[in-house]
Amino acid sequence: xxxxxxxxxxxxxxxxxxxxxxxxxxxxxxxxxxxxxxxxxxxxxxxxxxxxxxxxxxxxxxxxxxxxxxxxxxxxxxxxxxxxxxxxxxxxxxxxxxxxxxxxxxxxxxxxxxxxxxxxxxxxxxxxxxxxxxxxxxxxxxxxxxxxxxxxxxxxxxxxxxxxxxxxxxxxxxxxxxxxxxxxxxxxxxxxxxxxxxxxxxxxxxxxxxxxxxxxxxxxxxxxxxxxxxxxxxxxxxxxxxxxxxxxxxxxx
Ligand SMILES: [Zn+2]
Ligand SMILES: [Zn+2]
Numbered sequence: 621x622x623x624x625x626x627x628x629x630x631x632x633x634x635x636x637x638x639x640x641x642x643x644x645x646x647x648x649x650x651x652x653x654x655x656x657x658x659x660x661x662x663x664x665x666x667x668x669x670x671x672x673x674x675x676x677x678x679x680x681x682x683x684x685x686x687x688x689x690x691x692x693x694x695x696x697x698x699x700x701x702x703x704x705x706x707x708x709x710x711x712x713x714x715x716x717x718x719x720x721x722x723x724x725x726x727x728x729x730x731x732x733x734x735x736x737x738x739x740x741x742x743x744x745x746x747x748x749x750x751x752x753x754x755x756x757x758x759x760x761x762x763x764x765x766x767x768x769x770x771x772x773x774x775x776x777x778x779x780x781x782x783x784x785x786x787x788x789x790x791x792x793x794x795x796x797x798x799x800x801x802x803x804x805x806x807x808x809x810x811x812x813x814x815x816x817x818x819x820x821x822x823x824x825x826x827x828x829x830x831x832x833x834x835x836x837x838x839x840x841x842x843x844x845x846x847x848x849x850x851x852x853x854x855x856x857x858x859x860x861x862x863x864x865x866x867x868x869x870x871x872x873x
Contacts, residue, residue, distance in 0.1 A: 629775075638784070640782050642789065642855070652749075661689070661696060671700055714733075762789075762796045786857070826844075
């Protein structure tokens with residue numbers, strides 16, 4: 621099994637709170653953001669890729685927030701815009717429908733051309749080397765997690781005691797478990813199930829308590845673990861915690 625993936629997996633499971641796989645994802649994503657804003661920007665091989673792909677909307681937003689290298693971002697944006705323009709606009713010009721007149725009849729072919737253009741643009745704006753690298757890394761991580769669960773007792777313990785695995789990452793783990801021998805899959809999925817039901821039960825009860833706190837008769841009762849239960853539920857339901865941190869909801873109580 622690949623050691624370079626085992627170390628970050630162990631690190632993520634040694635930390636507490638939330639989903640360890642989200643932590644792995646966040647770290648890997650930050651590394652790729654730094655990579656694409658770092659010296660790699662000037663490497664012709666990288667530029668060949670980013671000229672074509674640019675970045676997806678989510679990663680453009682994150683690159684925009686990482687103000688470390690505005691010049692680099694400008695250079696990448698410049699050559700990407702040029703590449704996009706040279707690719708799209710000649711084709712767009714060719715797709716302008718001819719006006720039907722007395723001599724030239726109507727020709728419905730233009731509809732297909734316009735839809736093809738739309739497909740082409742939509743396909744290009746989805747391209748993102750950060751997403752590609754991240755998806756690759758996540759596949760390796762999930763593979764390593766399943767392997768370590770069956771081969772490393774300490775890790776198995778940590779896996780069982782993780783606060784939770786968010787639902788999108790639970791789905792990823794299940795897909796990986798489907799590739800395991802049946803007995804390995806049995807142990808793994810049982811641990812995942814136990815963790816999952818415990819998380820649902822805890823969140824359901826905390827969120828209910830949160831709502832009951834709005835009853836004036838409960839004003840003086842302590843919040844207990846319910847105060848950030850909305851955010852914890854959001855982080856459990858979605859692997860993307862961008863807007864689900866406690867600071868973003870100042871008026872929650
Ligand atoms: Zn997660
Ligand atoms: Zn992306």
